Amino acid sequence: MQSNIVSFIQVLRSHEVRVSPAESLDAVNVVATLGYSDRSLLRDGLAMTLAKTPEEEVIFLQCFDHFFHGELVDFATADPPQATDQNVLSLSAESADNVKARDGKPGDGASPLIIVARDNPMLQSLLQSPLMQSLVHNDRNELTMAITRAADQVGLQQIQMFTQKGQFTRKILDALGEEHIRNAVIALEKAENPALVEVQRYRDILREQVRDYVEREYLLHAEGKTRQFMDEILSKTRLNNIEHTYLHKVHELVRKMAKKLASRHSRKRRQLRRGQLNMAKTMRKGIATDGVMFHTYWRQVRKEKPQILAVCDVSGSVAAYAKFLLLFLYSLQDVLPKVRSFAFSSHLGEVSDYFDSYSVEKAIELVNWKYGGATDYGNSLLDFARLALNDINSNTTVIILGDARNNNGDPKLEIMQSIYQRSRQVIWLNPESRRAWGTGDSEMLRYQSACHFSAECNNLKQLERIVDQLLKSIG
Amino acid sequence: MQSQDFPQLASIEQIEQGFESFGYICSRKIATSVFLAFALRKPILVEGPPGVGKTELAKTTALLLDTPLIRLQCYEGLDEAKALYEWKYGKQLLYTQVLKEKLGDLLHGAQGLAESVERLHQFGDIFYSEDFLEPRPLLKAMQQEKGAILLIDEVDKSDYEFESLLLEILSDYQISIPEIGTVKARTTPMVFLTSNNSREISDALKRRCLHLYIPFPTVELEQRIIRSRVPDVDEKLRHQLVEFVHSLRQLDLKKVPAISETIDWARSLLLMHAEQLDEDLVRNTLNVLLKFEDDIEATDPELRGLVRDSGSD
Numbered sequence: 001m002q003s004n005i006v007s008f009i010q011v012l013r014s015h016e017v018r019v020s021p022a023e024s025l026d027a028v029n030v031v032a033t034l035g036y037s038d039r040s041l042l043r044d045g046l047a048m049t050l051a052k053t054p055e056e057e058v059i060f061l062q063c064f065d066h067f068f069h070g071e072l073v074d075f076a077t078a079d080p081p082q083a084t085d086q087n088v089l090s091l092s093a094e095s096a097d098n099v100k101a102r103d104g105k106p107g108d109g110a111s112p113l114i115i116v117a118r119d120n121p122m123l124q125s126l127l128q129s130p131l132m133q134s135l136v137h138n139d140r141n142e143l144t145m146a147i148t149r150a151a152d153q154v155g156l157q158q159i160q161m162f163t164q165k166g167q168f169t170r171k172i173l174d175a176l177g178e179e180h181i182r183n184a185v186i187a188l189e190k191a192e193n194p195a196l197v198e199v200q201r202y203r204d205i206l207r208e209q210v211r212d213y214v215e216r217e218y219l220l221h222a223e224g225k226t227r228q229f230m231d232e233i234l235s236k237t238r239l240n241n242i243e244h245t246y247l248h249k250v251h252e253l254v255r256k257m258a259k260k261l262a263s264r265h266s267r268k269r270r271q272l273r274r275g276q277l278n279m280a281k282t283m284r285k286g287i288a289t290d291g292v293m294f295h296t297y298w299r300q301v302r303k304e305k306p307q308i309l310a311v312c313d314v315s316g317s318v319a320a321y322a323k324f325l326l327l328f329l330y331s332l333q334d335v336l337p338k339v340r341s342f343a344f345s346s347h348l349g350e351v352s353d354y355f356d357s358y359s360v361e362k363a364i365e366l367v368n369w370k371y372g373g374a375t376d377y378g379n380s381l382l383d384f385a386r387l388a389l390n391d392i393n394s395n396t397t398v399i400i401l402g403d404a405r406n407n408n409g410d411p412k413l414e415i416m417q418s419i420y421q422r423s424r425q426v427i428w429l430n431p432e433s434r435r436a437w438g439t440g441d442s443e444m445l446r447y448q449s450a451c452h453f454s455a456e457c458n459n460l461k462q463l464e465r466i467v468d469q470l471l472k473s474i475g
Numbered sequence: 476m477q478s479q480d481f482p483q484l485a486s487i488e489q490i491e492q493g494f495e496s497f498g499y500i501c502s503r504k505i506a507t508s509v510f511l512a513f514a515l516r517k518p519i520l521v522e523g524p525p526g527v528g529k530t531e532l533a534k535t536t537a538l539l540l541d542t543p544l545i546r547l548q549c550y551e552g553l554d555e556a557k558a559l560y561e562w563k564y565g566k567q568l569l570y571t572q573v574l575k576e577k578l579g580d581l582l583h584g585a586q587g588l589a590e591s592v593e594r595l596h597q598f599g600d601i602f603y604s605e606d607f608l609e610p611r612p613l614l615k616a617m618q619q620e621k622g623a624i625l626l627i628d629e630v631d632k633s634d635y636e637f638e639s640l641l642l643e644i645l646s647d648y649q650i651s652i653p654e655i656g657t658v659k660a661r662t663t664p665m666v667f668l669t670s671n672n673s674r675e676i677s678d679a680l681k682r683r684c685l686h687l688y689i690p691f692p693t694v695e696l697e698q699r700i701i702r703s704r705v706p707d708v709d710e711k712l713r714h715q716l717v718e719f720v721h722s723l724r725q726l727d728l729k730k731v732p733a734i735s736e737t738i739d740w741a742r743s744l745l746l747m748h749a750e751q752l753d754e755d756l757v758r759n760t761l762n763v764l765l766k767f768e769d770d771i772e773a774t775d776p777e778l779r780g781l782v783r784d785s786g787s788d
Contacts, residue, residue: 020682026685029515030515033510041487044504045507045511047686048508048511048519048685051686052686057686263675
């Protein structure tokens with residue numbers, strides 16, 4: 001049974017409940033203390049050691065019910081099966097008839113199947129097979145066990161993707177010997193035999209049972225993996241290639257990353273609050289108490305508030321990236337100082353207000369709508385200088401996101417240079433790959449000369465790394 | 476704490492009954508957690524909305540076991556000098572004064588500096604010794620001969636650094652004092668930590684604890700709580716008021732009324748000799764349940780319906 005707890009913990013881990021080895025030990029101790037007799041008690045006890053937040057507890061309860069479904073509930077109480085619908089109910093009624101028929105009272109109560117089987121050797125042998133026996137007698141335990149055995153045989157626990165569900169279902173059915181029933185159905189169909197309906201129904205019940213079983217196992221073993229896999233893939237995909245349907249997932253992911261970064265950097269900022277001992281002042285104040293230094297004085301670390309200006313190209317080619325950069329920056333409000341954001345394509349405007357009065361997603365939508373269009377970097381830089389150049393000082397970080405494709409207009413490099421000279425750092429993020437910089441109408445190589453740091457940035461992983469660095473540098 | 480010393484904690488049923496005898500009606504889950512914490516010698520991290528009886532749980536356990544309750548209220552800026560131990564600076568200063576005076580006598584006849592220093596070393600180093608140690612709650616809990624209930628209240632209010640300070644205590648029940656060494660708990664105390672979730676508790680801390688989330692109680696449980704706490708309230712009224720509070724919790728309020736508010740309300744209704752709820756009565760006493768003017772205003776238009784639904788008509 002211990003291995004059972006371990007595999008249960010595996011399942012929890014795949015559903016993003018973090019369980020450390022020490023907690024597994026605790027769980028085993030809990031089981032040893034409480035025993036298996038009381039299911040709800042065991043569930044509460046395990047929940048206390050394994051789930052550490054209310055959210056995790058919800059996941060835990062789901063997993064617990066799924067995992068100990070077959071083992072603790074069904075076999076102990078042998079509930080009437082609920083997974084399948086009416087079929088089973090009518091089946092059980094029918095099977096009762098069959099049992100009667102078997103007892104030597106053939107006649108009106110006997111189903112056509114039995115009658116036909118009497119003079120059909122193929123059906124006869126089919127009926128004698130253990131699989132068919134368990135179906136006909138509605139022997140759920142036997143059937144579940146057979147399915148479990150077959151599932152082990154075909155390695156259902158390895159299931160990874162939802163696309164494999166059909167394949168595994170078929171494999172299990174084959175391992176169970178479903179083809180005999182299938183053949184019988186075909187044969188009966190040809191012969192237009194009245195027993196056809198009944199055999200068909202058994203076949204459908206069997207299929208449904210196996211499908212349910214596979215579904216359950218998939219939820220247990222694979223769903224978590226698939227999610228991790230998705231996250232992994234999404235964070236490495238070029239942001240403008242991500243399909244619309246996955247966007248909400250990406251938002252979630254950005255939030256998660258931002259939270260991680262926020263917690264990492266907020267701790268650092270806390271540590272910096274108190275400075276070194278101010279010996280001179282401590283001694284001077286100690287004179288009043290005969291040179292005994294009762295009170296200590298500390299050098300306060302005076303920190304200018306860093307400021308971030310995010311300038312985003314929201315023209316068609318770059319809009320998707322701008323969206324995620326802004327989402328990232330505004331998800332970091334706890335640790336980042338006040339962010340001012342600007343959007344441009346043909347002209348530039350400050351859009352900070354949108355973010356103050358709307359939710360981040362809504363604001364980004366509005367910005368895209370208002371400033372989208374063909375790009376003109378020269379003009380936009382002029383606008384930017386007019387709006388914000390005077391506010392740029394040695395505490396300012398300017399982040400520019402754009403592909404630097406200026407449609408062959410005047411790049412106005414001198415403005416970039418004055419920004420470069422005044423600011424603490426200028427970071428240019430370019431969604432195009434480094435090889436494409438400077439080709440065609442790209443002014444990237446020239447702009448790059450006026451940046452402290454420029455990087456290719458087209459997926460979440462890169463974005464996360466850059467924001468991490470940014471936080472380090474201003475922390 | 477050894478289990479044979481405390482038959483009160485021998486089984487989950489006994490814990491439930493024991494708590495009940497002290498007027499603390501708890502769900503089975505809570506009793507299970509206390510049972511497990513005791514059996515596995517682990518701290519319990521109790522989370523839940525304010526006023527559901529997190530602190531009360533520790534207090535009642537202390538009553539049940541008849542052991543001292545040592546309470547540490549956490550707040551921002553709490554540090555080891557206030558939580559673990561502090562040196563008795565005043566006495567230490569006096570000690571140096573005394574030492575200065577006695578120094579002549581002690582070193583009398585010593586030849587040269589080397590011998591003086593050597594002689595000095597022969598005296599025990601009592602400047603940093605337990606005599607000059609001022610125990611704060613955490614150390615005090617370790618020093619209790621017969622065990623104690625240690626309540627670390629609102630741990631989420633403390634700083635991150637303080638959490639790491641707790642780790643050694645919670646997993647090994649010992650405290651390291653650099654000048655002296657490691658102080659081990661004479662008897663393992665039973666530890667309760669409470670949190671209102673005002674910030675995320677670090678994983679390292681969570682990992683060392685059993686996690687207990689106390690939600691708002693079900694109607695039945697709350698009925699039992701009121702019956703136990705305010706036994707004089709008539710059954711019909713009790714029924715109504717619990718129903719009313721439950722429907723109030725469904726509304727979007729700044730601060731939903733918790734069990735403690737329900738108890739207060741029941742008491743006030745008792746004082747006013749109310750026999751059943753009616754709209755005016757509720758309106759006049761609503762400030763016992765709701766602590767924000769906004770909440771009271773938001774509830775006002777709904778009152779009639781809520782009172783009706785709670786079954787008074």
